[in-house]
Amino acid sequence: QNPIEQEGTYPLPEAQLDRFMLELSIGYPTRQEEEEIAMRTTGDGVTQLRPVVAGAELIELQHLVRRIPAPPSLVSFAVRLARSTRPEDELAPPLIRKYASWGAGPRASQFLVLGAKARAAARGSALPTVDDVRSVAPGVLAHRLVLNFEAEADARTTRDVVAELVQTSASWT
Known part of the structure; x- marks a missing residue:
């Protein structure tokens, strides 16, 4: 969000x-955290940084998440949730029809499924659930939704x- 030729940050277009x-x-x-930040960053010493994870390990973790199977019912739920953000879609609830001028595209469905898989892996589970989809939904959907003046x-x-x-999606399953 920082153009090279200008200072400051600017909102990115929806696309x-x-x-x-x-x-x-x-x-x-x-x-307490802010005091620690100030203490660690205002001295003359050089802070030694240690990698938390190597690049190759990170790539392997990404592949691991993609290998986790997603049940068809979970994919259907994720797609329904993404499509329900589109005000013109038949699945859109009154809330969306009232407040949204633009909803999430197909990438949202993909990222809801991937996010659910990653959350399942973080929980130590080999199977993502609808609750995993619901948990990642705010982070996946909020920046894809364009609200109207109302x-x-x-x-x-x-x-x-x-x-x-x-919250409304709880009645879908």
Whole structure:
């Protein structure tokens, strides 16, 4: 989001945002963490960095996640969830028809499944569940949803709308 010829950050267009799997929101550190950051970064010493994981290991972890099987019912759920963000889709609930002007594309379905697989692996499970899809949905869907003026007037954010959509999805299974 930083053009080389200009200073500052600028929002990416929707087509470019769609290429990112997740939008993560990292809040401020705690007071204690911030004090530690200030202590470690304002001295004259050189901090030794140690890799957490080697590049080859990271690639292998990515392949491992892709090898985890996704049951057809999970894929169907992920596709339904992604499609239900599109206001013109027959699956769109009233919430989306009211507040969304643009929904998530097919990459969202792919990333919901991959995210669910990764979450399952992190839990130590070889089988992703619908709860894994629901858990990754805010990060996968929020930056793909474009809200209309009515949502802005009602002070609704994309995260609010996705959270409500995920809650609604509990009745689908």
